[in-house]
Amino acid sequence: MANFYINPNNVVHELPKNNQPKFFMFGVPSYTNLGDQAISLAERKYIEAEFPDYQYIEIVEEDDDAAIPVVKQCITKQDIVAFTGGGNMGNLYLNHERARRKVFSTFTDNLTISFPQSIHFEDNEAGLYEQKLSQEAYQKNPNLVLVARDAQSYHRMQTTFNNKVIFTPDMVLYMQYKKFPKLKRQGSLFVLRRDAEKVVKDKVIQNMKALLRAYQPIEFTDTVLDTVKTITPDTREKLFRKELSLFSGQKLIITDRWHAMVFSVLTGTPCLLMGNSYGKGKHAYFDWLEYINWVSYTDEEDTERIKQQINAVMEAKTHAYDLIPDFKQLHDLIAHNR
Amino acid sequence: MANFYINPNNVVHELPKNNQPKFFMFGVPSYTNLGDQAISLAERKYIEAEFPDYQYIEIVEEDDDAAIPVVKQCITKQDIVAFTGGGNMGNLYLNHERARRKVFSTFTDNLTISFPQSIHFEDNEAGLYEQKLSQEAYQKNPNLVLVARDAQSYHRMQTTFNNKVIFTPDMVLYMQYKKFPKLKRQGSLFVLRRDAEKVVKDKVIQNMKALLRAYQPIEFTDTVLDTVKTITPDTREKLFRKELSLFSGQKLIITDRWHAMVFSVLTGTPCLLMGNSYGKGKHAYFDWLEYINWVSYTDEEDTERIKQQINAVMEAKTHAYDLIPDFKQLHDLIAHNR
Numbered sequence: 001m002a003n004f005y006i007n008p009n010n011v012v013h014e015l016p017k018n019n020q021p022k023f024f025m026f027g028v029p030s031y032t033n034l035g036d037q038a039i040s041l042a043e044r045k046y047i048e049a050e051f052p053d054y055q056y057i058e059i060v061e062e063d064d065d066a067a068i069p070v071v072k073q074c075i076t077k078q079d080i081v082a083f084t085g086g087g088n089m090g091n092l093y094l095n096h097e098r099a100r101r102k103v104f105s106t107f108t109d110n111l112t113i114s115f116p117q118s119i120h121f122e123d124n125e126a127g128l129y130e131q132k133l134s135q136e137a138y139q140k141n142p143n144l145v146l147v148a149r150d151a152q153s154y155h156r157m158q159t160t161f162n163n164k165v166i167f168t169p170d171m172v173l174y175m176q177y178k179k180f181p182k183l184k185r186q187g188s189l190f191v192l193r194r195d196a197e198k199v200v201k202d203k204v205i206q207n208m209k210a211l212l213r214a215y216q217p218i219e220f221t222d223t224v225l226d227t228v229k230t231i232t233p234d235t236r237e238k239l240f241r242k243e244l245s246l247f248s249g250q251k252l253i254i255t256d257r258w259h260a261m262v263f264s265v266l267t268g269t270p271c272l273l274m275g276n277s278y279g280k281g282k283h284a285y286f287d288w289l290e291y292i293n294w295v296s297y298t299d300e301e302d303t304e305r306i307k308q309q310i311n312a313v314m315e316a317k318t319h320a321y322d323l324i325p326d327f328k329q330l331h332d333l334i335a336h337n338r
Numbered sequence: 339m340a341n342f343y344i345n346p347n348n349v350v351h352e353l354p355k356n357n358q359p360k361f362f363m364f365g366v367p368s369y370t371n372l373g374d375q376a377i378s379l380a381e382r383k384y385i386e387a388e389f390p391d392y393q394y395i396e397i398v399e400e401d402d403d404a405a406i407p408v409v410k411q412c413i414t415k416q417d418i419v420a421f422t423g424g425g426n427m428g429n430l431y432l433n434h435e436r437a438r439r440k441v442f443s444t445f446t447d448n449l450t451i452s453f454p455q456s457i458h459f460e461d462n463e464a465g466l467y468e469q470k471l472s473q474e475a476y477q478k479n480p481n482l483v484l485v486a487r488d489a490q491s492y493h494r495m496q497t498t499f500n501n502k503v504i505f506t507p508d509m510v511l512y513m514q515y516k517k518f519p520k521l522k523r524q525g526s527l528f529v530l531r532r533d534a535e536k537v538v539k540d541k542v543i544q545n546m547k548a549l550l551r552a553y554q555p556i557e558f559t560d561t562v563l564d565t566v567k568t569i570t571p572d573t574r575e576k577l578f579r580k581e582l583s584l585f586s587g588q589k590l591i592i593t594d595r596w597h598a599m600v601f602s603v604l605t606g607t608p609c610l611l612m613g614n615s616y617g618k619g620k621h622a623y624f625d626w627l628e629y630i631n632w633v634s635y636t637d638e639e640d641t642e643r644i645k646q647q648i649n650a651v652m653e654a655k656t657h658a659y660d661l662i663p664d665f666k667q668l669h670d671l672i673a674h675n676r
Contacts, residue, residue, distance in 0.1 A: 151489045328503065
């Protein structure tokens with residue numbers, strides 16, 4: 001039976017019967033990647049703040065299949081369908097891609113929005129095969145709009161699909177730095193992925209660790225939690241705020257996770273970001289965050305140069321920034337649905 | 339008296355009287371910067387190829403003031419007004435910025451398009467003063483759409499102006515590599531700016547020159563010509579093709595000019611691009627050209643590392659690329675005017 005999260009702590013099995021326009025967000029993560037959880041939180045906050053006349057209804061990923069026919073039966077022309085953003089469009093995370101195809105090819109009469117994503121289909125037989133399946137599914141929907149969260153993905157989406165493509169930052173950057181706590185900072189934190197996208201060499205990490213002797217204690221973690229088995233819309237905000245508190249207490253973050261850089265931006269924490277297998281963090285950094293002084297990107301493996309970059313972010317003062325205007329294409333898209 | 343270039347070699351002083359919708363392109367360069375000349379050439383080719391029902395009329399920059407009242411008197415609702423693209427929005431090239439303000443604040447009832455630009459207002463009293471003047475002028479036009487040619491400019495335009503902003507590559511990238519000549523390659527060419535945007539150190543250039551002993555002869559030039567005093571729509575294509583032939587005959591281009599990299603892309607010539615004072619080439623490279631193997635960007639001053647980058651572009655094979663889909667937001671904008 002499908003669960004619909006009307007509010008994070010109000011789960012229903014039947015869609016509410018009222019005349020309010022609905023905003024259906026599919027694919028909401030229940031897995032423990034806090035970056036993706038922060039995205040789904042920001043998506044709700046964005047729609048509730050900017051378009052309060054919509055009733056926002058979330059469907060977590062494992063309920064997608066059961067929810068599709070229920071929504072299909074009740075949906076009206078004024079409603080909007082969306083699929084959650086992230087870095088999983090392509091053939092690396094097929095469960096997400098398959099759900100996306102199903103949602104996009106079903107609700108072809110409604111404005112359908114693929115929230116800000118990075119895209120990566122591998123340039124091999126399997127990648128091209130999956131890309132073709134996605135092309136076939138996406139092109140069934142003339143009202144589908146894809147949102148790219150970095151320029152590389154904007155180019156790739158436009159050359160891969162016939163759908164309209166717009167360009168905004170990652171949704172988590174809709175949230176504001178000034179709203180998060182300031183704590184006493186101590187020590188440094190390595191936030192490192194352990195998945196197939198990892199490319200940073202262990203030797204580079206060991207050299208960095210040696211560099212940071214002065215910033216004890218040195219802890220290691222990942223933004224994918226292993227302390228809980230699942231995260232739902234009703235538990236994510238508390239865990240997200242706890243993660244931001246962890247970041248706020250550090251003198252320095254070293255990471256290869258894009259969202260660890262985003263959390264560092266939100267908390268004013270000095271951060272050095274390294275690459276993943278296909279450049280999604282690098283491109284998003286150069287597109288949106290290069291002028292934010294307390295975070296930086298590196299492809300360096302030379303210890304002396306890494307040291308200079310670490311010193312630069314640690315000496316930087318926090319300053320005002322404003323990424324809200326960068327969501328204007330998304331805002332206009334939704335505003336013009338009425 | 340205002341000159342209107344109906345065709346590059348057909349200059350008239352009165353607007354043609356017919357029912358064909360008009361596309362007025364203001365600010366067309368007559369100065370000898372071949373990058374800006376290539377932009378204005380590409381703009382004409384783009385509109386004539388994609389929207390052949392429009393009559394394309396160019397006004398070179400020194401005629402802007404005289405042409406504005408003439409166009410104002412004849413313009414009809416179906417016509418489109420545009421201002422040429424480039425890297426001069428801001429307070430560094432005030433003659434361009436002042437002309438832009440005048441055009442944007444005059445034709446407020448017509449779709450008005452600022453063609454793909456980079457933007458840079460300096461963060462000082464003069465810069466902020468000029469920015470305020472531009473904000474006041476631009477906001478008078480509810481039908482004005484700004485086009486950014488890199489993500490940094492997209493962000494800056496959206497945070498500076500209330501107007502709609504869209505995102506495409508530089509117009510010269512609308513032109514296609516395969517259309518240009520293949521010549522026998524010999525020697526290397528430094529294409530270096532001599533203006534206020536120059537930041538590359540002479541010492542770095544001298545070190546590179548020493549590196550390239552094997553690629554004789556080594557010549558120096560700039561994409562700003564000093565062999566002619568002025569370039570007009572009727573002379574630009576020939577000079578542009580001559581420049582591309584020059585590039586096609588080189589084994590390697592070293593440059594700090596964004597358009598020298600673009601010409602290298604069009605001719606399949608290995609190229610290393612260095613920075614200017616505010617990162618316009620760097621951002622455009624990462625946004626649109628990073629996957630093109632025979633060109634690369636560097637901020638390096640270390641000779642050994644520069645050598646590695648030069649070797650990488652020289653060993654790269656040319657390959658197909660397609661940037662036409664990246665102009666889709668511009669295409670949709672113009673197509674929806676009818």
